[in-house]
Amino acid sequence: xxxxxxxxxxxxxxxxxxxxxxxxxxxxxxxxxxxxxxxxxxxxxxxxxxxxxxxxxxxxxxxxxxxxxxxxxx
Numbered sequence: 001x002x003x004x005x006x007x008x009x010x011x012x013x014x015x016x017x018x019x020x021x022x023x024x025x026x027x028x029x030x031x032x033x034x035x036x037x038x039x040x041x042x043x044x045x046x047x048x049x050x051x052x053x054x055x056x057x058x059x060x061x062x063x064x065x066x067x068x069x070x071x072x073x074x
Contacts, residue, residue, distance in 0.1 A: 007035045007070040014044045019071065026068050035070065038063040050074060 011022050011033055026032035026049060034047030036056040043058040047066050054064035068074045 003037055003065075004070050004072075006037070007065075007067055010035055010042055010044055011067060022067060023071055023073055026066075027073070032066045032068050034064040034066055036061070036064050037070075 008019055012018065015022060015033070017025065022033065030049065031046045032049045034045045034051055034054055036043040036059060038056065038059050038061045041056060041059040041063070043056050045057050045064065047054050047064055049066055049068050051064060051066040052069055053062045055062055056064050
């Protein structure tokens, strides 16, 4: 599973929104869902829209990416 598919699955499970809805929500706010891309970690946390390599609140690795980055929106 590639990173975008992992992110889409986590977002749909966490928020109950499809990809278009989560992108619209994120573009209207200063925050976006941040998805930990570490293998085995399924954490979702708020982050800045342009976050790359943010620190995960759960596994504490620098593997959190904004959903907007993963969806190639910014």
